[in-house]
Amino acid sequence: MSLSGRLVIVGAGLIGGSIAAGARERGYASYVVGVDADRSALEQGTGLALLDATGTPKDLGPDDLVVIATPTLAVPGVLAELAASGERFAGGATVTDVASVKSNVVEAAAGLPGGMPEGFVPGHPIAGSERSGIGAARADLFVGRRVILTPAESTEAMARERVRDLWESLGAEVSEMDVADHDRVLAMTSHLPHLLAFALVDTLGREPEHEAIFGLAAGGFRDFTRIASSDATMWADVFMANGAAVVDVLDRLLLDLGELRTLVQTGDRAALHEVLSRAKRLRDAHVPGAGEY
């Protein structure tokens, strides 16, 4: 179902721009408003014909949908502004966000005057790119991707439906999860891999001859470290917002790595081979798209 009101994108970056591009191209929204403190990002969005107007609309109403697409730690501030903008949260509009961590967002929403707004549906599209900025926006960024919503019991059914419609119109597959489960699983499949990739590149960068070292890297290294080219601001926010879960899964990995280190150091080929075979089997069997290269 298409949106009768306005689609308001707060945060004119890769994700916000891609939502605007997809919603327009696929006929979900006919009028898109961009909000961002960075005027040049808004101008770029207007120039790319992604935005019809810019600046916070004064008269948000029940037909409008607001998507908060800022870095994770900026979401609570936007929620507070939307709560302060009128008697009803966001003028009665449906509001969602795209932050990679949900517990801090939900806590902030629950802490608003009147508690968790019934029109707020926390969300997370599991999609992205190591590229950033509205100039990298793509209408098909969410096609075939998973989007997780973490609504509260009190969340309005209509708001839930509307946010689900948005993502399905963009080609995504929508499901719902418990907030803590979401953050724990994402710490494992996304946040920890990013931390490892950043750490590896940083460790090698400390070598005096690191340029020559990187020059000998092949495709495996390039793929492994691709996520270390991600936006540093976004990721610093993620690690701040989901620190406890990230540290927890990092500690489990460090135990596992310590065992592997012992097997390598003591030359226990049989035990090492067993671990490597098990990991290969797991990945081949369970990682989506593992056979596509």
Added chain:
Amino acid sequence: MSLSGRLVIVGAGLIGGSIAAGARERGYASYVVGVDADRSALEQGTGLALLDATGTPKDLGPDDLVVIATPTLAVPGVLAELAASGERFAGGATVTDVASVKSNVVEAAAGLPGGMPEGFVPGHPIAGSERSGIGAARADLFVGRRVILTPAESTEAMARERVRDLWESLGAEVSEMDVADHDRVLAMTSHLPHLLAFALVDTLGREPEHEAIFGLAAGGFRDFTRIASSDATMWADVFMANGAAVVDVLDRLLLDLGELRTLVQTGDRAALHEVLSRAKRLRDAHVPGAGEY
């Protein structure tokens, strides 16, 4: 320059098969012999028209080129056989290998009766795939890839030239390095990333609900763990052969990770942001092909 004698491939797997395919397609060799204990791999190679004959040739001579394309730890045994096959090492043929670790191979060669054979040129094509087996062979596997040779001072100039010709005919870029430097750099850019990828998949695999967890993984995770789908036998060998260098660079990474862990746990966003930005800059600037996705 093309080879007047036979190209003998010992080890009919992905790398050996791809050398055969490329050498044939690009006119470097007109007669390719495959040697492998696994008869079905040889039959597959013959069926794919990669091999003209199979089984160790009895009369290797100065015009022949032998490429040892077995897993790392099997190379010393093949070298010993080639040394035992006649008065002159491999009948005077040029011999090279493709093992990812060079110090154990060079030590084994130096320990042969008569010392390091003058016709042996240790080599390592920095190319591969998480796929394995001769069925995955590709004539273009080495196009644009680096190949590192680690010859000794005593290595014959003609043998060096011949091995260089082989790789250049396959489209690779050939350079020479010191053995220890090679193994240290490869521990950083290849062996450690593989260990991390195997470890991460294994750690997540220990979760009772690991199928659901892997199901929520996105493209970043898929790329990060791609190398965990690599051949377990090959990689157990690599970690055995290059254990000391791998443990050394792993320990440096663990120190770095420990610092990052502290920054995440204490919520030091500024310091964390600095590390992430530095890593992103390094990767964007120095990793070959970092801009190609």
